[in-house]
Amino acid sequence: MADAGPSISALSAGPNNCALEEAITLEMDFTTPRELPAGSWRVRFVADTAGSCKVVELGSTDAQRYPEGPGKMRFHRDSLDVMHLQRAILCNVGLMTATLLDGDDEVLEVPMVVHVTPDSAGKLFRSIYNPLE
Template sequence: MSDEDDVTIESIEISPNECPLESPLHLSIAFRSKRAFTAARWKITYTVDTVHTRKVIYLGETDAADYSVGSNVMTFSVDQISTEGIPKDVLANIGLLAATLMEGDKEVLAVNMVTQVRAEANGSLSRVIFSPLE
């Protein structure tokens, strides 16, 4: 049994959604664990991947926490998704928001959320993040 089998994602809440790309991000993931995790943390990244380049934006991580067997919830918030230095034509593409459960330096599970970024008529960029549960 892999570590990934130890965790089942029950729900994901993303807000705001269908908003400007650089808006704040609030993420909540409810999960059920078959085993306890000690000093685990969730690392959050946003990856822009094109034919010519891959940019990984580190958004942050949760504080280390002990998760018990059964139902648990992680919450993460960031005031802004900073895309400074990345051209708009690179950003206006499919991206990947990833929440990775880490126990020490070991990756337990990655929750990948496809993100559609599009250029609006006024030149701004907007995002829609899709839950893998829907």
């Protein structure tokens, strides 16, 4: 029987229900069934519509050794710089993905739905949905 893959036991992404461009912090508790000698997390925002898919690289954590068993990650960015995307693409449901890498090998991807809506004045607000809830 094959070993179970990595899993996520806790996830926090925020702030939530705020201006789209506000700072973002992502924290996760995870377990990996094997050592990852060059483990890092890559975080992206993906805006996908019927006619277009735009991927914005938000950043990565520094590579480190993750031993077999439980681990933690924290990612912070002072602003979510996606305002260069067309408004029609942003005002939709998108994804924020956090991908656990070991070197260049993808080990686990955690997708989080991001709903972007304008308020009555047209300012864009984001809501990030936790896939564990």
